[in-house]
Amino acid sequence: MLTTESLKKIDREIAKYPPEQKQSAVMAALAIAQEEQGWLSSEAIEFVANHLGMAPMAAYEVASFYNMYDLKPVGKYKLTVCTNLPCMLSGGVDAGEYLKQKLGIGFNETTPDGRITLKEGECMGACGDAPVMLVNNRRMCSTMLPEQIDKLLAEFE
Amino acid sequence: MAILGALNPMLTVGLNGDKAWRLDDYVKRDGYSALKKILAGKMPQDQVINEVKKSVLRGRGGAGFPTGLKWSFMPRAFSGDKYLVCNSDEGEPGTFKDRDILLFNPHSVIEGMIIAAYAMGAARGYNYIHGEVWEVYTRFEEALDEALAAGLLGKNILGSGFDFELFAHHGYGAYICGEETALLESIEGKKGQPRFKPPFPASFGLYGKPTTINNTETFAAIPLIMNLGGEAYLESGKANNGGTKLFSVSGHVNRPGNYEIPLGTPFPILLEMAGGMRGGRELKGCIPGGSSSPVVPASIMMDCTMDYDSISKAGSMLGSGAVIVMDETTCMVKALERLSFFYYEESCGQCTPCREGTNWLYRIVHRIENGQGRADDLDLLGSVTTNIMGRTICALGDAASMPVQSFVKHFRDEFAYHIEHKKCLVPPDIQRAGSGFFKATV
Numbered sequence: 001m002l003t004t005e006s007l008k009k010i011d012r013e014i015a016k017y018p019p020e021q022k023q024s025a026v027m028a029a030l031a032i033a034q035e036e037q038g039w040l041s042s043e044a045i046e047f048v049a050n051h052l053g054m055a056p057m058a059a060y061e062v063a064s065f066y067n068m069y070d071l072k073p074v075g076k077y078k079l080t081v082c083t084n085l086p087c088m089l090s091g092g093v094d095a096g097e098y099l100k101q102k103l104g105i106g107f108n109e110t111t112p113d114g115r116i117t118l119k120e121g122e123c124m125g126a127c128g129d130a131p132v133m134l135v136n137n138r139r140m141c142s143t144m145l146p147e148q149i150d151k152l153l154a155e156f157e
Numbered sequence: 158m159a160i161l162g163a164l165n166p167m168l169t170v171g172l173n174g175d176k177a178w179r180l181d182d183y184v185k186r187d188g189y190s191a192l193k194k195i196l197a198g199k200m201p202q203d204q205v206i207n208e209v210k211k212s213v214l215r216g217r218g219g220a221g222f223p224t225g226l227k228w229s230f231m232p233r234a235f236s237g238d239k240y241l242v243c244n245s246d247e248g249e250p251g252t253f254k255d256r257d258i259l260l261f262n263p264h265s266v267i268e269g270m271i272i273a274a275y276a277m278g279a280a281r282g283y284n285y286i287h288g289e290v291w292e293v294y295t296r297f298e299e300a301l302d303e304a305l306a307a308g309l310l311g312k313n314i315l316g317s318g319f320d321f322e323l324f325a326h327h328g329y330g331a332y333i334c335g336e337e338t339a340l341l342e343s344i345e346g347k348k349g350q351p352r353f354k355p356p357f358p359a360s361f362g363l364y365g366k367p368t369t370i371n372n373t374e375t376f377a378a379i380p381l382i383m384n385l386g387g388e389a390y391l392e393s394g395k396a397n398n399g400g401t402k403l404f405s406v407s408g409h410v411n412r413p414g415n416y417e418i419p420l421g422t423p424f425p426i427l428l429e430m431a432g433g434m435r436g437g438r439e440l441k442g443c444i445p446g447g448s449s450s451p452v453v454p455a456s457i458m459m460d461c462t463m464d465y466d467s468i469s470k471a472g473s474m475l476g477s478g479a480v481i482v483m484d485e486t487t488c489m490v491k492a493l494e495r496l497s498f499f500y501y502e503e504s505c506g507q508c509t510p511c512r513e514g515t516n517w518l519y520r521i522v523h524r525i526e527n528g529q530g531r532a533d534d535l536d537l538l539g540s541v542t543t544n545i546m547g548r549t550i551c552a553l554g555d556a557a558s559m560p561v562q563s564f565v566k567h568f569r570d571e572f573a574y575h576i577e578h579k580k581c582l583v584p585p586d587i588q589r590a591g592s593g594f595f596k597a598t599v
C-alpha cells in the first residue's frame with residue numbers, strides 16, 4: 001500500500017514514543033500516507049491503523065478531526081488561504097476573492113483540469129506576513145498581494 | 158528575520174547572524190551555559206524551581222499562570238515515568254511569536270526544557286508543533302539532532318548521569334489542540350478533545366503519568382532566569398510581571414511583526430515600534446492578547462501598559478501577547494463575524510453549550526452583518542454568551558464568548574446601525590481600502 005520509503009518514515013515516528021504507545025504515531029503516519037498518495041482513502045487509513053495495531057475506526061476519527069487531512073481527492077496543488085481576522089485586516093479575505101475570480105472556483109472546489117483546489121484556512125501562526133497561504137500543507141507563502149499570487153499561479157503546472 | 162525590533166531585549170539578543178539557529182551560534186551566545194552550571198554543580202531540584210518562582214515568570218501561552226508554582230505541583234516521590242511537554246501549537250489568531258523563537262532560537266527552548274526536566278525529574282519530553290508551520294517542525298528536528306550529537310540530550314547528559322529524551326510531534330490543523338489536555342490526547346494519537354479537570358496533568362497527564370505543559374516562550378526564558386538569577390529577571394519587567402515578552406503585532410500597522418519589550422512598556426511605544434498606524438489612520442480598537450481576549454477601544458488602549466495587570470484593568474487579557482490593531486476602516490461587525498466563525502468551526506463539539514452556542518453566535522452575527530439582524534439580536538447575543546460561559550469543559554467556550562460581549566459592549570452603536578439600516582456604518586469602499594490588498598494593482 002505504501003512505499004518502503006514512507007514506511008521507513010513511519011517507523012522513525014513510531015520510535016519517538018514508548019513501545020506500548022504506537023498509536024501516538026498515527027497523526028504522523030496519516031500525514032506521510034497523504035503526502036505519498038495525495039489524499040487519504042479509507043484503504044490508506046485502514047492500512048495505517050493495521051500497521052500501528054489500532055482499530056481502523058480510531059484512525060478514521062483522527063483523520064476526520066484534523067483540518068489538514070484530505071478525505072477526498074484534491075487537485076495537484078492544494079492552496080489554503082488564511083482568512084482569519086488578523087490576515088483579513090491585511091487582505092486575507094481579498095486574496096481569497098481574488099483567487100476565486102482568477103480560478104473560477106469557490107472554496108472547497110477544484111479547477112476542472114484537476115490542478116488546483118482552493119481552501120479557506122484558519123490562523124496559521126504567521127499573521128505578521130499577511131496575507132498568507134499554504135501550498136500542499138507544506139509551503140508557506142507570505143505577503144500574497146495580487147502580483148505575488150499571479151506569480152505563484154504561474155508556477156503551478 | 159521576522160523579529161523586527163526590541164527594547165532591552167533578552168530573548169532575542171544576538172539573533173542577527175545568518176545561521177542563528179545553529180548550535181554553535183547558540184553556544185557563542187552563552188547558550189547551554191545555564192544547563193552546564195546546574196549539572197556540574199548538581200544544583201538541587203528545589204533550588205531551580207525556587208529561582209523560577211523568584212523570577213515571577215508567568216506562562217506565555219495565554220493563561221499567565223506562574224511557572225515556578227506550576228512546576229512545584231509535580232509529585233516528587235513518584236517513581237514512574239514523568240513527562241514534560243512544550244506547547245508550540247500556536248493557533249490563537251494573531252499569535253506568531255513561538256514560530257520565530259523556534260525558527261531563530263530553537264536551542265533556547267531545548268535548553269529550557271532540559272533544565273525543566275531536570276528540576277521535575279522528567280525523563281521524556283515532546284514539543285507539539287502547530288500543523289501549518291512545516292518549516293518550524295523540520296528546523297526543530299535539526300536542532301534536536303544537533304543537541305543529541307553534542308551529548309546535550311539522551312542518556313547521561315554531559316556526563317551528569319541525568320537522562321532526558323526529547324522529540325517533536327507535528328500537529329495537523331486543530332486550534333483546540335492548543336488547550337493543554339486536548340494536546341495530550343492528540344499526542345496519544347486521538348482526537349484532540351479536552352479532558353475534564355481535575356485531575357490536572359501534574360497528576361494525570363500524558364499516558365496517565367504526571368506531566369507539565371508550558372508554552373514555547375516560557376521555556377525559552379528559563380536559561381535566562383537561571384543565568385541572571387530570578388530577581389534580576391523580575392526587575393527587567395515590572396512588579397508581579399517578570400521579564401520581557403514577545404508581542405506579535407498584526408493588522409493595520411506599517412510594520413507587522415514580533416517585538417520584544419519589557420512587560421510594563423506603554424502601548425503607544427509598541428505601536429510606534431511597529432511603524433505606527435498604516436496610512437496614518439486613526440486607531441479604532443485593539444485586541445491585546447489574541448483573538449480570545451476582549452477588544453479594547455482606542456482611547457483606553459492608548460493609556461495601557463503592556464503587562465498582565467494593566468491590560469486586565471482595561472477589561473481584557475494579555476493572553477498570548479498577540480496585538481491585533483484595527484483602524485477606522487474596520488467594520489467591527491464583520492471583524493466579530495470572522496472570529497465567531499472561527500470558534501464555531503474549531504469547537505470540538507463535546508459540550509452542548511459550546512457546540513450549539515458557538516453556532517448560534519456565528520449565525521446571529523452573520524445575519525446582522527448581512528442586513529438581516531433583528532431588533533432583539535444584541536440581547537440574544539448576550540444571553541447566548543451567558544449560557545456558554547462557565548458551563549463547558551475547557552476555556553474555548555469562554556474564548557468564543559468574550560469577543561462577542563466586548564465587541565457589542567464597546568461598539569454597540571455600530572451593531573445597532575447595522576440592524577436598523579441593514580448596512581455597514583463604515584462604507585464598503587473605505588473598508589476595502591483598509592486592507593491595502595488592491596493598492597498593488599490599481
Ligand SMILES: Cc1cc2nc3c(=O)[nH]c(=O)nc-3n(C[C@H](O)[C@H](O)[C@H](O)COP(=O)(O)O)c2cc1C
Nearest residue numbers: 216217218244246247248335336337371372375552
Ligand atoms: C482553546 C485554547 C487554546 C489554547 N492554545 C494555546 C496555544 O496555542 N499555545 C499555548 O501555549 N497555550 C495555549 N492554550 C493554553 C494552554 O492550555 C496552557 O495553559 C499553556 O500551554 C500552559 O503554558 P504556560 O503556563 O507556559 O503558558 C490554549 C488554551 C485554550 C483553552
Ligand code: SF4
Nearest residue numbers: 505507508511549551
Ligand atoms: S468548551 Fe468547546 S472546545 Fe472545549 S471541550 Fe467543550 S465543546 Fe470542546
Ligand code: FES
Nearest residue numbers: 082087123124127
Ligand atoms: S490570521 Fe492568518 S496567519 Fe494568523
